[in-house]
Amino acid sequence: MTDLPLASRADYLVGSVIDSSTSLLAQQTHDIVKFAMGSPAADAVPTHTLAHVAVQTMGAGAADAFDYAATEGDSALREALLAELAGTTDATTPDRLTITSGGMQGLDLAFKLFVDPGDLVVVESPTYTNGSATALSYQAELLEAPVDENGLDVEQLEELVVRAGRTPKVIYAIPTFQNPSGASMSLERRERLLELAQRWGSVIIDDDPYGMLRFAGEPVPSLQEVANGEPLVFSVRTFSKIIAPGLRVGWVSADPSLQPLLISAKQAMDTCTNLPLQRLVAGFLREGHLADHLATQRVSYRDRKDAMQTALTEQLGDKARWTDPEGGFFLWVKLGESVDTERLFEVALAEGVAFIPGNAFSPSRRFPHDLRLCFASMPPARIHEGVTRLARAIEKVESE
Template sequence: MNAEVLPWAARTKGLVGSIIDSSTSLLQRQTHDIVSFAMGSPAAEAVPSEDFSEIYSSVLANNGAGVFAYGATEGETALRDELLAYLETTPERTSAERLLITSGGMQGLDLAGKLFVDPGDLVIVEAPTYTNGSATLLAYGADIVEAPIDDDGLIVETLPELVQKAGRRPKAIYVIPNFQNPTGTAMSLKRRLLLLALAREWRSIIIDDDPYGMLRFDGRHIPGFRELGGGDPLVFSVRTFSKILAPGLRVGWVDADPAIVEKLIDAKQTMDTCTNVPNQLLSAEFLRRGGLEPHLDRLRREYQKRMRAMQTSLENHFSGVATWTHPQGGFFLWLTFGDNVDTSKLFDVAVQNGVAFIPGRAFSVTGQFGNALRLCFASQTPERTELGISRLAEALKAL
């Protein structure tokens, strides 16, 4: 049957695949050595796999076949209790009625779209921004307006003019405030406070996507929207263990107003009933044993070292040719060339040359940033980083 005659739902026109996720399949098909700066994934050696193996055995021994039963939609009690206890030691302390365990951070974003975005609703996003985040909003029919960023994050001062031009208030504002994906920049406190004020004026939901906030390795803590908002129902906070433990766990959480959480439970029950129970129990036991904070300390030290190694390599190979951001945490930095370089074309040459990245256009719904690219410094050792950056320089010369 010709696919054109299938009875597609209207929303399929808004479905956009992920260039980032697709790159994983592309790279797996390659047979030569590739230094990959593409995926935003923790280093393989940074995952506490030996601890996980021992904890899984313990969880199975203590819970038996119950490990593989359905779980409560809001999350396993063991994980909720341990997560609440850990958050009590951080600026993001919260309460049980505000908490929903999700299948990774992506489900949190999907739930935000499901609850707050109708077809045609205006949604403001950063430009550039996380591909899968904007794609999720598009899937719910959002009319996306891109707002610029600089070294202090989203330029919130531009939003009133964008809203005036659009002729309507935004239903939601999607931001990654800490060590933004893809640029690595962090929004200043002044701009966070201004964004809160504008959201209250417009009655707009702030979709606060913060996978990297616990990975600050330099500079001072900047209070987040959860902290600044004081429980404001307009702040919808999405968090995940993917960047701080392992992405394959697919365990995250949403912190939101209790009235929102009630609706989230209803919505999640039509999606997957419950988050993976064995992985919730694994995460709970890891927290119970006090493993998270020492693990985070190790990650911060290691990722700082890797970021500095990438900065050094870029100075050696791209000084005077490109500019780049200087993150104080997280996974990424953003490399920008002159207008004469098309990084989508560079990508093909680079993969042949043994190095991979994500081209800049992937991070804009309007195809901006054709002369830029994202590099993940977290996933490679300093030695592999130097090899990869040197290969990137050779690819640029070949292009």
């Protein structure tokens, strides 16, 4: 492909099918119902409130708002975030907290600190494409462990590790409203996973972008809370799903011994997270907007999930099965073996609906007949129209 002297790691840069879909959809000229990207709807972003806060925090007198920030995070955001999290399942302390440029930087920092080429890394199957891609970028060897309605199947994981003949260096898990399945790991499995990590000496990367978006069921303690200070748990969080994806502001909570390394690693990446947006998020938290915003969104997402499940029952009740999440953004849909969802993607796009094919969520492409739908990004009427278009596309693929 090129005569340039690329590093060997370049062969492991697989990119993201999900993120690539953004460019693909932008190129389309016809109407498309977008169930592909895992992002809030435009009307779910508190634009007017953020604009008001921006004037207050970055207006006249905020002379330093456009300067560099401390690498570990601006003090205004750190203080506001610590106060916001106090008393919750994600409560943390200053020596554990590092502000990041979105959740993806948190994942990159974690894999950078813990993974050497050839190390065994457990990923859920299916899992978040960008998470597994980041592990691969550090030349990890991936071990896929199945997910069911109770999240990561920890018992099968133990058997898979025995069969592999070596223990994992890292276990990458999305324990709550998992991407893409929507499933949540039970408390029993969280406790068992921590026991296994302690036995194996494995770091658990606890990726939880959706935990604050529970709209049904009973809360389950985060892996961070279950761990109760256990240094093997490295927690990654983001404001992308709960406020706005374009902020690119997140945080990690990790053992205090790691903070100097995190600062050094981040200084070699971006020096500091965008200071104006840190100040914007700090003001949003400090003025008490997050709780009201989350309350509104939980109601909206529950309604949208219900609308999608109703439409699926009407249109595909005899052809598909799907998950029933208690929060988050996603439904995982299983179709019959006659439907290849990568082929279906092309037909569906022409019909005016977009989704992510199941194979995108497995490094070994284990889900050719499954797909992920994001219900969070569309209002109920558009959801119904999108599922109708999807059903038409499935009929066309089945008749080919």
